[in-house]
Amino acid sequence: MSGNKLRLGVNIDHVATVRNARGGAYPDPLRAAKLAEEAGADGITAHLREDRRHISDADIDGLMEVLSVPLNFEMAATEEMQKIALRHKPHAVCIVPEKREERTTEGGLEVAREENRLAHYIAPLREAGCRVSIFIAADRAQIEAAHRIGAEVIELHTGAYCDAHAEGRFEERDRELESLREMSAFAKSLGLEVHAGHGLTYETVKPIAAFPEVMELNIGHFLIGEAIFRGMTPAIHEMRRLMDEARA
Numbered sequence: 001m002s003g004n005k006l007r008l009g010v011n012i013d014h015v016a017t018v019r020n021a022r023g024g025a026y027p028d029p030l031r032a033a034k035l036a037e038e039a040g041a042d043g044i045t046a047h048l049r050e051d052r053r054h055i056s057d058a059d060i061d062g063l064m065e066v067l068s069v070p071l072n073f074e075m076a077a078t079e080e081m082q083k084i085a086l087r088h089k090p091h092a093v094c095i096v097p098e099k100r101e102e103r104t105t106e107g108g109l110e111v112a113r114e115e116n117r118l119a120h121y122i123a124p125l126r127e128a129g130c131r132v133s134i135f136i137a138a139d140r141a142q143i144e145a146a147h148r149i150g151a152e153v154i155e156l157h158t159g160a161y162c163d164a165h166a167e168g169r170f171e172e173r174d175r176e177l178e179s180l181r182e183m184s185a186f187a188k189s190l191g192l193e194v195h196a197g198h199g200l201t202y203e204t205v206k207p208i209a210a211f212p213e214v215m216e217l218n219i220g221h222f223l224i225g226e227a228i229f230r231g232m233t234p235a236i237h238e239m240r241r242l243m244d245e246a247r248a
C-alpha cells in the first residue's frame, strides 16, 4: 500500500444491509470482502454503527481474521466503539458522525467545536497503532481542527458533490468540486493524508480521482448496487479502470 497509486477501499456495509433484511446469514459480507480483495480492492471498509443496522460485531471479528488487505474500521466517537477498536487494532479507524448534532451542515464530523474531546478520544487509538482518519466536509476550519487533534488522515465527504450531480444541479456540483480540490491541496499542505468518499459512482469518480493529493477513495453503496447487475468483480474492475484513467 505504498507509492502514489490511488487506493480503492471497498465498503461492504450494504451486503450486510441485504443480509439483515431477512435476519439470516446470507449474503455474507465476509465473502463479499474476500471477493473484493481478489478483484483488486486495496482495503475493505466497514462501519459498525451504534444501532448495528448493517455490519455486526461478529462481522468485524470475521473481517479481522480473514482479510489480507487492511481493514478501515468506521465508527462514531463513542466509548463503546473505542473499546472495540482497541481490542481489534485495525489498520485504520475512520471517525464518522452518526447523530445530527455530531455533523456539520455539509455532513462531515463537527471537529472544530469538539476539538478537545476528539483529541483525547483519538490519542489511545493512535498509540495502539491505528491510523486515525476523520471524515469531514471540505471546510478549512474542520481540516485545521483535524490537524490540531493529531489525525494523520482526513477523508473528505463527497456527498454534496455527488448529490448535486445526480440531481442535475451542475453549477453547484462544480462549486463543490472546486472546494474539494482546494481543500485537498490545503490538507496535504498541512501534512495530512487525504482520502475521499461517499456517494461516488462511475459518473462522479473521475474528477475526484484526478486530484493528485487524494490517496484513497472509499466506495460502497454504488458498487454493491452495481454488483447486482454486473457482478462484484466486474463492478470493481470498472471502478478501478476509471480511477486509473483519471489518474493517468
Ligand code: PXP
Binding pocket: 011, 013, 047, 074, 094, 096, 135, 155, 196, 197, 198, 199, 200, 218, 219, 220, 221, 222
Ligand atoms: N467514506 C465514509 C467515511 C463513509 O461513512 C461512507 C459510507 O459508509 C463511505 C465512504 C462510502 O459511501 P458510499 O457507500 O456512499 O459509497
